[in-house]
Amino acid sequence: MSRSLLKFLGALVALAAVLGLTACGGGSSKTSADNPYGLITPGQIRVASLGDAKPYTFTDANGEFTGFDVELFRDVAQRAGITDVVFTGQDFSAILPAVSNGQFDVGVAAIGITDARKQTVDFSNGYLAGYLTVITTKESGITGVDTLAGKRLGVVQGTLQEAYAVKNFPQANLVRFPDNNAAISAVTRGSVDAHFLDYEAAKSYIKQYGLVSAADIPSFDAPAGFAIKKGNTALKAGLDKGLNDAMEDGTWKKLYQKWFPGSPMPKQYLPGGDHDASAIATPSS
Ligand code: SNW
Numbered sequence: 001m002s003r004s005l006l007k008f009l010g011a012l013v014a015l016a017a018v019l020g021l022t023a024c025g026g027g028s029s030k031t032s033a034d035n036p037y038g039l040i041t042p043g044q045i046r047v048a049s050l051g052d053a054k055p056y057t058f059t060d061a062n063g064e065f066t067g068f069d070v071e072l073f074r075d076v077a078q079r080a081g082i083t084d085v086v087f088t089g090q091d092f093s094a095i096l097p098a099v100s101n102g103q104f105d106v107g108v109a110a111i112g113i114t115d116a117r118k119q120t121v122d123f124s125n126g127y128l129a130g131y132l133t134v135i136t137t138k139e140s141g142i143t144g145v146d147t148l149a150g151k152r153l154g155v156v157q158g159t160l161q162e163a164y165a166v167k168n169f170p171q172a173n174l175v176r177f178p179d180n181n182a183a184i185s186a187v188t189r190g191s192v193d194a195h196f197l198d199y200e201a202a203k204s205y206i207k208q209y210g211l212v213s214a215a216d217i218p219s220f221d222a223p224a225g226f227a228i229k230k231g232n233t234a235l236k237a238g239l240d241k242g243l244n245d246a247m248e249d250g251t252w253k254k255l256y257q258k259w260f261p262g263s264p265m266p267k268q269y270l271p272g273g274d275h276d277a278s279a280i281a282t283p284s285s
Contacts, residue, residue, distance in 0.1 A: 037082070037235040039105050044084040045077055048104040051089035052181045054204045055259040056110040056128075056224075059089065068200075068259035072127060073108045073226065075251055076242035091178045093158030096120045099227050105235065110198055112160050112222030113278070122230050124239045126223030127252065129266050129280040132161055133202040134215040136194035137187065142214045148172040154183035154195035160222055161196040184209065200260055220266075220280040240276070247275045 035042035049070070051059040057067045065087035077085050087108075090098060095107040100120045113123045134153070136142045142151055149171040155162040157176045165174055175192050177183040183195040184205050194214065195205075205211055228236050246252050247269050256265055266280050267273050 031234045045082045046104045047087045048090045048095045048107045049087045050109045079242035080238035107227035110224045113225040121227040123225035128224040129220045131199040132217040133199045135202045135211045140193045151193040154192045244275045
């Protein structure tokens with residue numbers, strides 16, 4: 001090999017090193033060696049969530065976010081190497097737009113995975129499948145979905161309940177609320193007759209306000225997933241791996257029993273289950 005060719009190759013190696021370094025220092029929202037998941041702030045994950053969806057996601061007496069989805073997400077993020085997890089409460093209808101436009105890295109709030117929502121965001125694999133429920137006072141006269149005619153039914157804006165009620169309860173008068181707390185206080189005041197929400201959240205309110213459940217609608221075709229900015233495949237892969245491992249080693253089961261005691265558990269999320277399958281079989285007790 002001639003001396004000038006060697007010199008030329010040496011220069012090429014040096015140039016490659018410089019280019020490599022420049023690439024590593026690129027924009028913080030792109031993935032790089034320093035920011036493998038393309039987070040808004042490298043090393044920290046910003047989560048859009050809800051303060052009043054107990055026991056999924058809620059703030060405790062100290063204002064700290066807790067609940068099944070919160071504890072599961074923290075565990076999964078840690079498995080992916082992210083320990084700085086910052087939750088912020090939003091209206092439900094604001095969560096997916098805020099993830100989509102880059103204000104948050106992820107949305108965590110019992111968000112059912114649907115084709116319509118997949119137009120706005122990507123989702124992790126599913127981690128929760130349950131029921132939608134109508135709750136009402138003992139005196140309302142509502143005893144099932146066939147008694148909703150002419151009644152005022154609360155829904156939280158942007159939820160699956162809103163879409164379901166528009167389609168299936170045309171005989172009811174829908175009243176839209178920004179969050180569950182506003183809807184429940186309208187029920188207890190009597191300004192609406194009932195509220196349509198997720199089963200586990202309903203259970204908490206039933207107990208707290210002496211309300212009753214008047215419907216049980218399975219939502220297994222829309223298991224909850226973590227909402228991720230469209231195209232962030234690195235973050236999706238990291239969260240899916242963490243979720244799979246949390247299901248396989250029994251962490252999911254432990255958290256489920258802690259937050260939803262007595263509720264049936266889909267086999268798919270238990271150790272040995274097919275954790276990636278999108279279809280959820282009816283849960284066994
Ligand atoms: O589709 C269900 C799922 O099967 C599980 O029961 C958890 O809740 C759901 O994801 C539906 N959740 C509603 C939604 O996605 C409301 C979410 C909320 O109020 N935080 O619109």
